Amino acid sequence: MAHTKVAYGKVAAPARTGAVVRENWNVFPYLTAVMVLLTLVSIFHVWSRVEVIDLNLKISEASRLYKEELQANKRLRVEVASLKNPARIESLAKGELGLALPTDQQVIIVR
Numbered sequence: 001m002a003h004t005k006v007a008y009g010k011v012a013a014p015a016r017t018g019a020v021v022r023e024n025w026n027v028f029p030y031l032t033a034v035m036v037l038l039t040l041v042s043i044f045h046v047w048s049r050v051e052v053i054d055l056n057l058k059i060s061e062a063s064r065l066y067k068e069e070l071q072a073n074k075r076l077r078v079e080v081a082s083l084k085n086p087a088r089i090e091s092l093a094k095g096e097l098g099l100a101l102p103t104d105q106q107v108i109i110v111r
Helices: 017-083 086-095
Strands: none
16 A cells, blocks of 8 residues: 555636625525516416407396397297288277278278
8 A cells, every 4th residue: 555646636616605695695686577577477467368359248147148139030030020010000990999991981081
């Protein structure tokens, strides 16, 4: 063991931690600004998606109401047509009101 060679390499100087910490703190405001901006963009994205979904629900509800109103309109048109039927009007006049068609002597032609 007398010939054991001890090799000491270059010893690195201890790192200056104060300078590294100071450099990290210099970047901190920029990182904070980026994080705040990213958070705001994310919140805006979520809000916009919620608004799109809400508007789609409102559109589908309005479309459903429109179709229902169209059906009600068609039903009312059929009812109006049936109420305007001359045969129905004549039967109501004769039955409920006791009216009769005028005779030839009751008709006066005005010239």
